[in-house]
Amino acid sequence: MNEQELMTAFEMLPDWDDRFKMIEDLGSKMPALPDDARTETHRIKDCNTKAWLTAHLDDQDPPRLVFHADAETSMVRGLMALMLLPFRDKTPEGVLQTDPYEMFGQIGIDEALSPTRRAGMEALMFRIRELALEHMPARA
16 A cells, blocks of 8 residues: 555545554554564564564665564554555655655544554654664765
8 A cells, every 4th residue: 555545545434443444454464574573672662562663775776765564463563554654665865854744644643543652653753763864875
C-alpha cells in the first residue's frame, strides 16, 4: 500500500473502527522479523507494546533505506506499517527531509490514537530518524 492508496481507503472508511480494522489487517500481513533481530538494540523505546525496527541500505544508486518492523500485536504492527509509508523508497537524506505529520494530519491518525499510542508513534519517529542518521554516507 502506498500513501495514495491509504488516503483512498481512509476516504472509503469514514468510521475509525473500520479504519483500525484495516490497520490491524495491514499488521497481520507484515512479515515477522527473525528472532535474532528482535533484540533490545532494535527495540522501540517508550513503546508499551514490544516493537522492533531495523533498517538497511538497498543496492540502488543512490542507496535507499529499507525498514523492517515487527511488534507483539497486529494492531501495533499495522500502525508501524502505516507510519513507515512516508519513508518508503527514500535515501537516508530523504528520510530526514520527510515530514510524516503531513500525511498523518491528512488522515487524522494522531487525533484518533490514545496518548499511549501517540507516545509510541513519537518513539517510532525518533528511531526512524536515528536509523537514517546511522545510514548516512560517510563524508570525506
